[in-house]
Amino acid sequence: MDLLLNPFKEKLFFSVLLLLSFFSVFAQGGAQPKKEVKEVKIDSLYREDQFYFGFTYNTLKQMPEDASQQKFSIGISGGFLRDMPVNKDRTVAFASGLGLSYNNYNQNIGISGTAQDAIYTVLGSQSNFDKNKFTQLLVDVPLEFRWRTSTYESYKFWRIYGGMKFSYLVYSKSVLENNEGRVVITNNADFNKLLYGLYLSAGFNTLNVYAYYGLNPVFKSAEIDGKKIDMNAVTIGVIFYIL
Template sequence: MLRGQQKSSDSSFYREDQFYLGISMVFLTSSTLEFEPSGLSRHFQWGVIRDFPLSTKGTWAAAVGAGMGFDRYTTNLKRIEDKGLSTYTFQQNDQKNSFFITQSALELPITLRWRNSIASDYAFWRVYGGVSLQWFYLVKGKNDENKVNLKNDFETFGATAHMSIGYNTWNFYVGYSLTPLFSEAAQANSSVPLDMVPLTIGLIFYIL
């Protein structure tokens, strides 16, 4: 792994400002039995992190960053629009067309970090945990080759709790959304429950 370890006049004090890159699978959790993810859903993220050491040796630190996240969900939902209002139902067993949902977001990750590193060590254990605040600036859907803008159906702002654990190059990543996908208005108008919550599991790399 390549890491940015920025030393101060005290060689025991350093910071790890990093770029990050992650790719994960997404599991849409739901209490609705009729809901079936009908394919592979995935998540991609990238950005930059500013490190603020909380201890002299740099074992503990806080970090704030800025980045982007992209999600693609594959579902068995069916969207129906009538007089400007959209409602959702589930496709029947004989219907084979998946409903694809793509989200693009600006993200603000806030993280508490622990690592057993020193300024001259390039291989160490790390545990990072925190919350990413999100602004979903673009949400689109696709079904039967028809593309629709879903921004009004989905929450504009969200938050995801996340944790990454790894040694050297490989870092395991897990994230769980603290906010629902669909807006309150979309849930109220829908003929079926829209309680899907993304669970993200994959890998993340910290690079400089």
């Protein structure tokens, strides 16, 4: 009897061992490695701090009688703005910053003489001169109010920004070329050193339209035939905002 039981016990032992090995292999094969989930941090306190670059068409308003602009006058500007949100959704903000502007004005008001004692005349038709323009380089300090539809998830949004810009004239140059020669005057003392005006920009994402209206005249003391030159600058163009 014992001889019969011993082979049976051996078969039962090996059968149980084989079954346990099968379940162990199956359990290891079915186990999946854990994936590492990266935590995404949401910046709910974002700011629209940004660089800006603008390209404009420059015009002069309230020009003297018979004076007019000639050719195409351009302006280029750029700088940085610091964003300061004032509501919880951060869609309303104030901003200020620092920038530079270069403005070119082609017109027929001839400037001769010297920087301290300039003489102004209306040149008439362009056939009387080859070139006549003045250029300005200014340091800008914009102060603006901002409304936008931005969120912390997207940087593509509608915006309306507007405010006042103060500009300090750091360099000016006028060039007059006619049959009498070439007159170049730098840093004309008659130009207003401090210019200020209202501006507005509006658009979607990076590209926006831009307009500026000067509130004080370009010249502070220039005259033609005893009449003060009260021209002010008006510019329109496009402005790009880049984070």
